[in-house]
Amino acid sequence: MKNIILSSLLSIAVTITQAQINIPQPSPLSTVSQKVGLVDVSITYSRPSAKGRKIFGELVPYDKLWRTGANMATKLTVSDSVKIAHFWVPKGEYAIFTVPGPMEWIVIISKQANLSGINGYQETEDVGRFKVKPVGTLFTETFTINFANVTTKSAEIQMEWETTRISFPIVTEPDRVVMKNIELALNIPGRNYYQAANYYYENDKDLNKALEWINMAITNNYERYWVLRVKSLIQAKLGDYKGAITTAERSIELAKKDNDEAYVKMNEESIKEWKKKLK
Numbered sequence: 093m094k095n096i097i098l099s100s101l102l103s104i105a106v107t108i109t110q111a112q113i114n115i116p117q118p119s120p121l122s123t124v125s126q127k128v129g130l131v132d133v134s135i136t137y138s139r140p141s142a143k144g145r146k147i148f149g150e151l152v153p154y155d156k157l158w159r160t161g162a163n164m165a166t167k168l169t170v171s172d173s174v175k176i177a178h179f180w181v182p183k184g185e186y187a188i189f190t191v192p193g194p195m196e197w198i199v200i201i202s203k204q205a206n207l208s209g210i211n212g213y214q215e216t217e218d219v220g221r222f223k224v225k226p227v228g229t230l231f232t233e234t235f236t237i238n239f240a241n242v243t244t245k246s247a248e249i250q251m252e253w254e255t256t257r258i259s260f261p262i263v264t265e266p267d268r269v270v271m272k273n274i275e276l277a278l279n280i281p282g283r284n285y286y287q288a289a290n291y292y293y294e295n296d297k298d299l300n301k302a303l304e305w306i307n308m309a310i311t312n313n314y315e316r317y318w319v320l321r322v323k324s325l326i327q328a329k330l331g332d333y334k335g336a337i338t339t340a341e342r343s344i345e346l347a348k349k350d351n352d353e354a355y356v357k358m359n360e361e362s363i364k365e366w367k368k369k370l371k
Contacts, residue, residue, distance in 0.1 A: 119162035126239040128247045129264030131174055133239070135188070135249070137166035141234045147254040148192050157200075159209045160190045160251070161235055167205050175263040176201055179220035186219060190251075190258075197224050197258050222260070229257040267295070282314035290322050293329070302326050317346035317355050324362065333366040340366075 118140070125134040140162040145151050152158055160166040165187040173182050177199070185205040191198040200221040207213060235253040245266055250259040274288045286309040292302035306323045320343035327336035340359040347355035 121163075122237075124237055124239065126242060126247060128174070128239075128242065128262060129245050129266035130172070130269045131264045132169075132171040133174065133247070133262060134169045135166065135237050136169070137235075137237055138162040138164065139235050142254055148256055149194065152192055154193050155191060157210050157213060158190050158192060159207075160188050161237075163209070165189065165202075165204070165207045165209060166237070168201065172269070173265070175261075175265075177220065177222035177260055179222075181219055189213065192226075192256075195225070197226055198222070199224055199258070199260055224258045224260050226256045226258050228255055231255050282309055282312045285309035285312065286314055286316075286319050286322070289326070293322060293326050299326055299330050303330065315346070317343045317350065317352065320346065321355060321359060324359070328362070328366055333369050337363050337366050337370075 117138075119138040121136065122139050123134055123136045125132065127133075138161045148154065166189075168186045168188050170181060170183055170186075173180055175181070179201075181201055184203075187200075187202040187205050187207060189200040189202055189210065191200070198221055201219045202213070203217045203219060204213060229252055232252040232254065235251075237249065237251050240248045240250050240259070246261055246263045248259045248261055250257060270291060274284075274291070285305045289302040289306035289309065292298060292305070303323070303326050306319065306326060309319055310323070320339050324336040324339040324343060327333075327339060340363050344356050344359045347353075347359070
């Protein structure tokens with residue numbers, strides 16, 4: 093009986109020892125993600141709060157390496173190569189370290205993505221480093237990283253804490269990926285030719301090639317009023333205003349059948365403008 097009781101007590105003691113108490117973390121983990129061009133970019137970091145403390149120059153010393161947050165080093169993940177500042181960063185996971193200063197910060201992109209803070213940091217593992225100027229901002233209680241000024245090819249990574257903000261650009265190369273996708277997809281008729289032609293038109297690429305592709309879309313059973321609208325714009329940009337007017341008139345005809353007054357109006361305004369250029 094004593095052995096049974098002792099065994100039960102030991103079992104309870106082990107269970108208590110192994111149990112974990114979940115409590116709110118003072119610097120909670122956060123991940124912010126953004127599609128930049130065709131690249132998935134995410135940043136995982138821990139978010140400390142000021143809690144009445146002086147941050148830069150005291151809690152976070154100037155001119156010393158900082159993990160850029162709390163706990164584990166801040167991690168940057170990119171699904172394809174990106175350009176940060178003046179250097180290219182291949183697809184993969186990286187750490188973002190910083191060296192804050194009153195007038196200038198150093199930002200470091202390191203291959204050491206899984207360090208516990210700055211312990212074990214080696215400069216030889218840097219992909220690159222660059223300098224940025226901090227700017228003043230409204231008070232931010234909790235350290236925050238976000239994406240701003242997002243375009244089809246680029247974005248800014250912004251970091252804010254206390255009354256300080258730094259930002260730096262991240263640039264992608266969507267043309268390279270799109271061109272590859274175009275080459276792979278153009279063996280499928282219709283819609284893909286239209287998408288390729290529209291991309292070329294919107295990004296000021298080879299308009300003759302764009303016209304060739306959009307004609308292939310139309311001849312491959314994809315004559316739509318929005319497709320004809322793009323064709324007319326391509327023709328006009330090539331200086332073929334007479335052809336553009338003819339195409340726009342056909343676009344109006346199809347748009348009216350679909351009760352799309354917006355396209356009717358756009359085409360009518362363009363025809364009016366192009367007729368002036370024929371005089």
